[in-house]
Amino acid sequence: MRLSTKAQYAVRAMVDLSLNSAGRPVSLKEISRREEIPLNYLEQLFYRLKKGNIVESVRGPGGGYILARGSSHILVGDIVATVEEPLNPVACLDEGSEVCSRISRCVTHDVWKGLGERIRGFLDSITLEDLTREARGVSSEE
Amino acid sequence: MRLSTKAQYAVRAMVDLSLNSAGRPVSLKEISRREEIPLNYLEQLFYRLKKGNIVESVRGPGGGYILARGSSHILVGDIVATVEEPLNPVACLDEGSEVCSRISRCVTHDVWKGLGERIRGFLDSITLEDLTREARGVSSEE
DNA sequence: TAATAGTTGACAGATTTAGTAAGGCATGTT
DNA sequence: AACATGCCTTACTAAATCTGTCAACTATTA
Numbered sequence: 001m002r003l004s005t006k007a008q009y010a011v012r013a014m015v016d017l018s019l020n021s022a023g024r025p026v027s028l029k030e031i032s033r034r035e036e037i038p039l040n041y042l043e044q045l046f047y048r049l050k051k052g053n054i055v056e057s058v059r060g061p062g063g064g065y066i067l068a069r070g071s072s073h074i075l076v077g078d079i080v081a082t083v084e085e086p087l088n089p090v091a092c093l094d095e096g097s098e099v100c101s102r103i104s105r106c107v108t109h110d111v112w113k114g115l116g117e118r119i120r121g122f123l124d125s126i127t128l129e130d131l132t133r134e135a136r137g138v139s140s141e142e
Numbered sequence: 143m144r145l146s147t148k149a150q151y152a153v154r155a156m157v158d159l160s161l162n163s164a165g166r167p168v169s170l171k172e173i174s175r176r177e178e179i180p181l182n183y184l185e186q187l188f189y190r191l192k193k194g195n196i197v198e199s200v201r202g203p204g205g206g207y208i209l210a211r212g213s214s215h216i217l218v219g220d221i222v223a224t225v226e227e228p229l230n231p232v233a234c235l236d237e238g239s240e241v242c243s244r245i246s247r248c249v250t251h252d253v254w255k256g257l258g259e260r261i262r263g264f265l266d267s268i269t270l271e272d273l274t275r276e277a278r279g280v281s282s283e284e
Numbered sequence: 285t286a287a288t289a290g291t292t293g294a295c296a297g298a299t300t301t302a303g304t305a306a307g308g309c310a311t312g313t314t
Numbered sequence: 315a316a317c318a319t320g321c322c323t324t325a326c327t328a329a330a331t332c333t334g335t336c337a338a339c340t341a342t343t344a
Contacts, residue, residue, distance in 0.1 A: 001222075001261065003143055003254065005302065011250050027320065041303060047322065049144040060311030061319045076253060080143075089145040105275045108153050111218060111268060112145065118264045119143065122257055135249045146332070169289070183334055189291070202342030203288040 003084070009037050010045050010083045011076060011131075017055070018071045025057075025064030045083055052082035071132055077123035079117045088116045147224070151179050152187050152225045153218060153273075159197070160213045160274045167206030187225055194224035213274055219265035225254075230258045 016031050027048060032039040047067060054074060055065045069072065081087050090112045119133045170188060174181040188207060191197045196216060197207045209216065220267050223229050230236055232254045 001143070001145055001149075001226060001229050001231065002233075003257075004300095007143075008232055008250065008254075011253070015249060029320080038303060040305075043321070044303095050321090058311090059309090059319085059321060063311075063312065063320055065321090084143060086323060087143050089143065090150055091144075107157060107273045108150065110276075111153070111265075111273070112150075115145075115261065115264055118260055119257065121336090122260045123253075126253060131249045131253070134252075148332085171289085180334060182336075185290075185292090186334090192290095199290060200342090201288085201290055201340085203344070205288090205342075207287050 001089075003080070006045060007080045007084045009035075009041070010079050013037060013042060013045065014049075014054070014074070014079055014128055015048065015131045015135055017065060018067060019135055021066055025062070025066050027064035030064075048083050052078070054078055054082060067128075070125050070129070072129040074128040075124045076126040076128070076131070077120055079128075080123055081120075087120060088112070089119070091136070112114050143231075145222070146186060149222045149226045151183070152221050154283065155179060155184060155187065156196070156216070156221055156270055157273045157277055159207060160209060160270050161277055163208055163226075167204070167208050168205035172206075190225050191221070194220070196220055196224060212271070213228075214269050214271040216270040217266045218268040218270070218273070219262055221270075222265055223262075229262060230254070231261070263271075 012035050013031050016035050020026050020030070020034075028039060031037070032042050042100045046055060046057075048055055049067075053068050055064070056068050057065055092109065093113060093116060099130050154177050155173050158177050159168050162172070162176075170181060170184045173179070174184050188197060188199075192199055194205075195210050198210050199205070199207055234251065235255060235258060248272050
């Protein structure tokens with residue numbers, strides 16, 4: 001029941017972006033250095049994040065990425081779902097899946113379905129703004 | 143964010159066991175046939191389930207497995223945690239892990255911690271009895 | 285003592301994941 | 315126009331994990 005590093009990196013990178021963008025675009029190079037995430041890997045993640053309308057890119061020298069909307073309107077669940085395709089705990093909850101097998105199928109099916117809903121519900125209850133605010137608090141305490 | 147088939151199989155097998163044990167032990171062979179789960183794989187699972195004190199074994203002819211306690215006292219979370227070792231969404235929540243890296247660590251750390259608690263909480267809110275009762279209802283409806 | 289059934293460890297094939305590499309494209313500055 | 319910056323995209327590989335198989339062993343009962 002592990003979350004991929006994609007999701008972990010993506011959330012960390014988004015917090016970093018939100019924290020360090022003072023109106024200007026933030027380059028992946030910066031984020032890569034600060035968060036110690038391989039640049040090429042970040043590029044893959046931001047390619048998806050852009051397609052998911054979570055960030056926008058600014059090309060050319062001095063370019064980089066900016067948030068597509070206010071951080072209070074970006075949910076952690078959005079970020080995770082964008083980079084980690086199937087957030088469902090089991091395969092038969094995905095689109096166009098076969099009917100599950102045998103007797104107790106519907107029973108356990110509902111359990112996994114409920115679990116998936118809880119996971120999404122929790123991640124959707126936290127905004128990027130929440131994390132950014134908390135991060136500011138944490139770093140100023142030490 | 144997938145649950146392993148181990149966990150899925152284990153829960154299905156436990157429902158089957160609970161449903162078909164009328165006082166007598168149920169052999170893995172039976173469960174394997176009904177649930178279409180490879181026998182050798184089931185053996186591995188029940189080896190763990192026994193060590194986790196969820197089932198007890200009866201050896202010899204006519205032997206098999208029985209529940210270690212009433213089905214209302216067996217939680218789905220128990221079953222899943224027993225066969226799927228780390229139920230934590232990220233590695234740094236496991237025992238004896240290193241400190242996470244860089245700035246936003248504590249922030250995202252708490253998110254994953256909360257997520258893990260929600261997952262466990264949900265799975266612990268469902269008993270084997272719940273599933274068994276529901277399974278009886280489902281099969282009699284068709 | 286033979287048959288049944290659980291016990292246990294080793295292992296292999298398939299799949300997924302994490303990360304690397306490399307080249308192309310678009311944009312702004314000089 | 316040319317160059318530098320930095321995003322965009324595909325392809326690939328090494329490692330880890332997952333799923334399932336094999337095989338031999340031990341305990342129990344008829």
